[in-house]
Amino acid sequence: MGATIRDVARAASVGLGTxxxxxxxxxxxxxxTRQRVLDVIAELNYTPSRIxxxxxxxxxxxxxxxxxxxxxxxxxxxxxxxxxxLAGHGYNLVVFNIxxxxxxxxxxxxxxxxxxxxxxxxxxLAPRGDEVxxxxxxxxxxxLIDASVSELPGISIDDVAAGELATRYLLDLGHxxxxxxxxxxxxxxxxxxxxxxxxxxxFRHMLRTTAIHPRPEYERFGVYGRFEARxxxxxxxxxxxxPTAIFAASDTQALGVLEATRDLGIEVPAMLSIIGFDxxxxxxxxxLTTVRQPLFESGARGAELVLSLIAGATPEPAxxxxxxxxxxxxxxxxxxxxxx
Amino acid sequence: MGATIRDVARAASVGLGTxxxxxxxxxxxxxxTRQRVLDVIAELNYTPSRIxxxxxxxxxxxxxxxxxxxxxxxxxxxxxxxxxxLAGHGYNLVVFNIxxxxxxxxxxxxxxxxxxxxxxxxxxLAPRGDEVxxxxxxxxxxxLIDASVSELPGISIDDVAAGELATRYLLDLGHxxxxxxxxxxxxxxxxxxxxxxxxxxxFRHMLRTTAIHPRPEYERFGVYGRFEARxxxxxxxxxxxxPTAIFAASDTQALGVLEATRDLGIEVPAMLSIIGFDxxxxxxxxxLTTVRQPLFESGARGAELVLSLIAGATPEPAxxxxxxxxxxxxxxxxxxxxxx
DNA sequence: CTGTTAGCGCTTTCAA
DNA sequence: TTGAAAGCGCTAACAG
Numbered sequence: 001m002g003a004t005i006r007d008v009a010r011a012a013s014v015g016l017g018t019x020x021x022x023x024x025x026x027x028x029x030x031x032x033t034r035q036r037v038l039d040v041i042a043e044l045n046y047t048p049s050r051i052x053x054x055x056x057x058x059x060x061x062x063x064x065x066x067x068x069x070x071x072x073x074x075x076x077x078x079x080x081x082x083x084x085x086l087a088g089h090g091y092n093l094v095v096f097n098i099x100x101x102x103x104x105x106x107x108x109x110x111x112x113x114x115x116x117x118x119x120x121x122x123x124x125l126a127p128r129g130d131e132v133x134x135x136x137x138x139x140x141x142x143x144l145i146d147a148s149v150s151e152l153p154g155i156s157i158d159d160v161a162a163g164e165l166a167t168r169y170l171l172d173l174g175h176x177x178x179x180x181x182x183x184x185x186x187x188x189x190x191x192x193x194x195x196x197x198x199x200x201x202x203f204r205h206m207l208r209t210t211a212i213h214p215r216p217e218y219e220r221f222g223v224y225g226r227f228e229a230r231x232x233x234x235x236x237x238x239x240x241x242x243p244t245a246i247f248a249a250s251d252t253q254a255l256g257v258l259e260a261t262r263d264l265g266i267e268v269p270a271m272l273s274i275i276g277f278d279x280x281x282x283x284x285x286x287x288l289t290t291v292r293q294p295l296f297e298s299g300a301r302g303a304e305l306v307l308s309l310i311a312g313a314t315p316e317p318a319x320x321x322x323x324x325x326x327x328x329x330x331x332x333x334x335x336x337x338x339x340x
Numbered sequence: 341m342g343a344t345i346r347d348v349a350r351a352a353s354v355g356l357g358t359x360x361x362x363x364x365x366x367x368x369x370x371x372x373t374r375q376r377v378l379d380v381i382a383e384l385n386y387t388p389s390r391i392x393x394x395x396x397x398x399x400x401x402x403x404x405x406x407x408x409x410x411x412x413x414x415x416x417x418x419x420x421x422x423x424x425x426l427a428g429h430g431y432n433l434v435v436f437n438i439x440x441x442x443x444x445x446x447x448x449x450x451x452x453x454x455x456x457x458x459x460x461x462x463x464x465l466a467p468r469g470d471e472v473x474x475x476x477x478x479x480x481x482x483x484l485i486d487a488s489v490s491e492l493p494g495i496s497i498d499d500v501a502a503g504e505l506a507t508r509y510l511l512d513l514g515h516x517x518x519x520x521x522x523x524x525x526x527x528x529x530x531x532x533x534x535x536x537x538x539x540x541x542x543f544r545h546m547l548r549t550t551a552i553h554p555r556p557e558y559e560r561f562g563v564y565g566r567f568e569a570r571x572x573x574x575x576x577x578x579x580x581x582x583p584t585a586i587f588a589a590s591d592t593q594a595l596g597v598l599e600a601t602r603d604l605g606i607e608v609p610a611m612l613s614i615i616g617f618d619x620x621x622x623x624x625x626x627x628l629t630t631v632r633q634p635l636f637e638s639g640a641r642g643a644e645l646v647l648s649l650i651a652g653a654t655p656e657p658a659x660x661x662x663x664x665x666x667x668x669x670x671x672x673x674x675x676x677x678x679x680x
Numbered sequence: 681c682t683g684t685t686a687g688c689g690c691t692t693t694c695a696a
Numbered sequence: 697t698t699g700a701a702a703g704c705g706c707t708a709a710c711a712g
Contacts, residue, residue, distance in 0.1 A: 004689055015699035020691055030697060050455035052689035055395035056704060062434070070420050071621070073411075080410050083437045092434045092456075094402070097423045115390035115705095116432075226625060259625075281411070285566060285599075344705055355683035360707060368681060392705035395688060455689095 081299025141309030163202020182249035229256025287330035421639025481649030503542020522589035569596025609673035627670035
């Protein structure tokens with residue numbers, strides 16, 4: 001509780017600096033002295049003060065993570081990855097949960113400051129032009145996870161390509177009437193989430209490539225969440241000519257679609273194929289076919305990246321792409337009968 | 341980036357202390373001086389260094405939270421509550437995710453130290469005798485959330501009573517063959533989780549009170565999780581004389597039971613009533629009857645408590661009990677036919 | 681009301 | 697190899 005480096009120095013009859021040196025494993029200490037100091041340290045049950053150390057070093061040994069909606073399984077999984085690697089390097093993880101646009105602003109503005117943290121991780125939120133500027137000005141290492149911006153380093157997947165992948169999978173199965181359920185523009189714009197939008201781009205592109213006209217009634221957007229998706233899916237499935245397959249921008253939304261089929265007595269995959277995105281635990285559990293992205297790894301990799309930047313690496317503002325893959329389970333199958 | 345309090349003092353031609361005073365809203369500054377300083381601060385775009393401030397104050401402005409298994413919905417909800425109130429008070433939340441007994445040890449040992457944080461919150465883990473001692477010795481404010489120990493302040497519900505409540509509800513519905521699915525002792529002992537155990541105690545007690553003999557085959561325990569619960573439930577439901585109702589120690593486990601009924605073609609609630617615990621989002625969603633406990637509030641309240649202790653309140657080592665209530669939804673009903 | 685000064689506990693030159 | 701000394705930027709106690 002109370003011993004300071006000075007107490008140790010005195011008790012070991014060495015200079016203050018020497019104690020500091022053994023603390024920091026400096027090679028400039030004789031074996032004998034080192035041992036003596038070590039003994040005294042143990043005896044006094046001394047532990048160097050982290051605050052004092054940080055102050056002297058001008059560092060915080062802390063990485064701040066700004067994340068929207070803790071409650072989303074994908075966010076948590078990434079946080080787990082971050083926490084695990086940070087802990088392995090003696091860094092603290094301080095978290096900021098964003099649930100309103102106001103808080104997004106204030107966190108983006110206040111958190112990235114050298115006296116608060118040594119680096120910052122931002123999950124799923126793409127900073128806007130001026131925000132990027134502000135971030136850059138701080139000089140602090142910033143890395144984006146699940147978002148990308150040309151001026152900042154990031155870890156992400158290629159959402160457009162992943163959207164194409166999912167769509168192509170459905171197409172290859174023989175589906176031609178394919179629906180998409182994702183986040184509404186108004187909603188994503190508030191926070192500047194980009195993944196749902198990108199996946200939708202991929203969806204559209206793949207459809208066009210296959211000479212299929214996107215039908216507006218097959219594309220519905222709402223606030224992220226199971227409930228909202230369920231409502232949207234219900235509407236879509238009650239169309240005179242409903243889709244035979246639905247691509248949901250996230251597993252959570254796919255679960256909503258699944259609920260809708262249950263509400264309507266539609267058999268999956270016999271009458272409707274569903275593909276989700278993320279591969280959260282529940283997906284495996286419910287037999288949902290989905291596009292798997294490395295969630296935990298994205299966090300771990302992002303943390304490694306900030307750590308290396310903190311250690312002095314030059315910030316290469318490139319987005320590192322992680323691989324995705326389709327995990328086929330029980331929610332997809334060829335359509336009941338052929339159609340044009 | 342660079343301006344220090346000294347720069348401000350110089351530019352405003354005042355003493356160092358005066359700047360500090362306006363920074364800390366001390367009333368001992370004339371309005372005129374204050375304004376001048378404020379102007380210079382704005383002009384220089386100065387922000388006081390948090391690290392230096394912390395060092396001078398001997399505080400960290402940080403609360404550490406030790407939580408097992410981020411991925412559990414209940415843990416996340418509590419964390420949300422903690423984050424929200426901490427943020428509202430300018431405190432940082434640094435989190436530690438426990439997924440192994442080793443990490444439990446090391447966190448419990450290393451995290452609660454004055455140079456790391458000003459207070460600590462521990463979720464769902466009850467420290468053991470010697471651990472409590474060690475905690476007490478640090479002199480740091482420690483509050484338990486969803487756990488209780490006589491020497492430490494805590495926020496919790498009365499799990500035994502809640503277990504009785506759930507059981508009584510089933511009993512009142514007319515059920516007599518009631519099963520229980522909870523965490524195995526080996527599992528909870530590793531981390532020293534206590535809630536499942538306590539709920540089981542309540543279950544047993546209420547059964548006895550009603551003169552019903554607990555049947556060993558109606559009580560199954562396994563590692564926490566949907567999958568494990570599903571397996572256990574399946575076994576239980578395939579008994580020659582299966583229970584007509586099951587009380588699961590958590591909603592997550594109740595979901596597993598629900599899956600089991602689906603596997604077996606058992607109708608809920610016609611053939612089997614299910615009651616869960618926690619009232620996580622999915623419960624409402626799936627129409628699961630459950631015992632609701634204030635998750636978010638427990639975090640918020642716990643955070644308020646540490647904050648008050650940090651502010652100097654005397655640590656009253658009492659467990660504050662939060663209320664629980666049964667939320668009746670579609671997974672419970674009277675048994676199909678009367679039985680003794 | 682306000683300026684000055686003495687640390688907080690550690691790291692890091694700089695000499696020896 | 698080692699000791700001594702100079703801060704890191706801020707707060708708080710002490711004179712004015």
